[in-house]
Amino acid sequence: MNPETPLFPACPVGCPGELETSGIALPEGSLRICPKCGQLLSACSKQWFADSMQEFNQPEGTLPSGKNALRYKNRMGKMLADAAARLDKQPIEMETLDVGCSSGALLRVAGDLGFSVCGVEPATAAATTARTLGFEVFDGLLEETAYADNRFDLVTLFEVIEHLTEPADLLLEIRRILKPGGILLVGTGNGASWTAQVLGAKWEYFDISLHGGHISFFNPASLRLLAKRCDFDVASIQTSKVNFAERKDVGPVAYRFSRAARELMLWPSRWLGKSHDMLATLQKPEQP
């Protein structure tokens, strides 16, 4: 395999036709765009991608710290509680798997709430940290775990899908191990957000050197399409947060102004699905 081969010869959501060039110019080349679903795709080579992923195999993984830790705990705790309520189950009855659990941030929140939780993580150093916190973590890819059919009530997939060249393969495997009616929560950035439109190439989420291996940027329509193609029911796709300037790029006055604009546009962006954090609640159909 030639390491210089582009990662995406076609739209990974499964649309037919050629990819086009977007106006978002990055060091590895302009992002490409699927004209059917709007999926944005990195132009980096396979080697570039592999190197950027390796850089992020660190023991601390994605454990949040300081005031972010409390914010993270509240936000994720609410999502988990909502999932249990949707299935009308107590946390202890929720067999839960976090795919791409890194060093165990979400496992810890779920465990504290009483969820029966385990994880899968291919980055060895981060997986080891999660295991030292007392969680059962498989060190590898989900496809290698051979979990039984219909085992889990809930699977969580946060900040993972934007790293994948073949997202449908992973969604189909998750569908297999979910119980009928079981829930898949997918968290990723929104490539069609106002943040992405205003900041363009300056949006840090697009920066493969800051976010190891971010290569595939979904939007509500493309995520819905992928979910449907993998035979999931879409319960909801919600977005939150907007940002119009990265602190490092502007002076203090402009940054303060952008923060005010951010507050003002927060609710409209949520209503219109134009915020930059995206959460999809998908369900495996009850009937096969």
Ligand SMILES: [Zn+2]
């Ligand atoms: Zn597409």
